[in-house]
Amino acid sequence: MVFLLGAIIGYFTTSDSTDAIMESASIWIDINGQVLLLVFLPGLIFLDSYTINVHLFFQAFWQLINFAFLMVLGGAALTAVFAKYVIPSDWSWSLCIVFGAILSGTDPVAVSGLLNALGAPPRLSMHVSGESLLNDGSTVVLYTIFTSLYYHEFGITGFGREIDLGEGIKLFFQLAFGGVAIGLVFGIATVFFIHVLNRRLSAEENVFQVVTTICSAYLTYFVAEILCNSSGIIATLVCGLTIKVLAATMINDTDLTLHFWEVTGQLLTTLLFALGGLLWGNIVSHNVYSQLYTADVNRFGSDDFGYLVLLYLYLILVRFVMVFVFYPLTKRIGLGTNKKEAVFMGFAGFRGAVGIALSLSLWANVMAATDHDRSAYESYRNDCGLLFGFVALLTLLINGLTSGPLLVYLGLATPQKTRQKVVENYRQQMIRNALVSYVNLLSQGRSIFCVVKEHIPFLGNITFQDLMKAVNEHKSNTPNYLYETPNIENVASYLDGRRSIAELEHHLVKDEPRKTHRSKRSSAVDFAQIFPLNESLTQDDSYEEELEERLNFIEALRYAYHGQIKKGKINLTN
Helix, strand or coil: CHHHHHHHHHHCCCCCCCCHHHHHHHHHHCCCHHHHHHHHHHHHHHHHHHCCCHHHHHHCHHHHHHHHHHHHHHHHHHHHHHHHHCCCCCCCHHHHHHHHHHHHCCCCHHHHHHHHHCCCCHHHHHHHHHHHHHHHHHHHHHHHHHHHHHHHCCCCCCCCCCCCHHHHHHHHHHHHHHHHHHHHHHHHHHHHHHHHCCCCCCHHHHHHHHHHHHHHHHHHHHHHHHHCCCCHHHHHHHHHHHHHHHHCCCCCCHHHHHHHHHHHHHHHHHHHHHHHHHHHHHHHHCCCCHHHCCCCCCCCCHHHHHHHHHHHHHHHHHHHHHHHHCHHHHHHCCCCCCHHHHHHHHHCCCCCHHHHHHHHHHHHHHHHHHCCCHHHHHHHHHHHHHHHHHHHHHHHHHHHHHHHHHHHHCCCCCCHHHHHHHHHHHHHHHHHHHHHHHHHHHHCCCCCHHHHHHHCHHHHHCEHHHHHHHHHHHHHHCCCCCCCCCCCHHHHCCCECCCCHHHHHHHHHHHCCCCCCCCCCCCCCCHHHHCCCCCCCCCCCCHHHHHHHHHHHHHHHHHHHHHHHHCCCCCCCC
């Protein structure tokens, strides 16, 4: 939905827009590529690595290496062949492989929530999330190597470089293992600072621990990517895993840390998808940079949308081919797998946040280097950006909406009846615990039921049996010398079936022989007994005596009124 909203705004954005939204959109389209990656990727990668189940991750590590490196390499190569020989564009092999690498990466955001909601096997959830986490690194390594070759084709000094096979292998190890080393250094340093900030009762130090993780994520990426020419994504990934493994028990407030990163990840993902949709919509409309196009330029027209659909279907086919080619290997290592899980993994290869970020970065870098030069830029802008945006949109809409039914059809989801039974049992347990706590308050004379049921709605429909079970449980859990009989008159008029106070007290006395029987109290209030009026007052009595007696009567009336409220016989909400 966010991607579509961005696409709508981008479609109507023009370079001479005076509207604030359109003017802001045109500025975002020109964002620097390095800035784009530096803002979005560290937060997203750190969140994925920090929230992953490290025990399952290390058990499935070699499976994930297979998914993230071998399958990405194979998928990128097959997609590059399609781009070179099927798509009607004169792309170089370098651009084709860059395009294939971007489309080979997967994103678990849309499917991970679905897997948790439907109760999918933990092994399948780990394969999906772990593959996405690691293939971000492999995708960026391929992207970095082949974008340098592609940029070199422009013939602009300082933009890209020629890389032969030997230098390419050297660059691969520099990006991959250099990123691992930098991530370990920053991860261990972060663990040390978290250990120093170990006063759990200090709210300030709890916040400082969260700030430490933020600084660590972004500094790791900056040092690795900008200063050391290594993979910032791999460095951030290793840093997050190191903190997760070594500092999980040192975090003072785990909820604060986790919730912060979840909110941050949601904000970054939302903004990134909106920006991706904005650029894609603008590419479709040719508005902002329409001066780049002349009559002899082959614009992407309606006839070419057939290639978009063909590319989408081809990518699904490639995904299934890669999954089942390596199925015999992945079945025998790590956590293992089965054919049903393999089918789901083949279908659930979403294209998402990291791919959009890389596509936007490629766009921005080429635009900045060519200074909007038409001949150098049109080979990418006309086709490559549009194709990736369309594939990302289709996988989110089609695969995202059909993955749930497919998961159920394959029998990988927890049956609906079982889930409903678990939820109902949880609900009954919650009501029982709440009732026991409420009975404890009744024994202290501290609660008014007409107020409580307004704040805890599910207590408004309790029955006599529910209340008695809670009373008995409270009695069995309370030592004899601390036990006080709860004042259940407070609840009498609200019980299902309208049990009388006498019946309730009889039940309590029968079940509690150790307490002295309390005298029955009338459900009505006799004001004459509380304060009998002096009928002997005559006209000869002084004015002061009459006034004092009236004030005493009002005070007694107020006392009786509050007593009725305390017993629950007057509902303040009516």
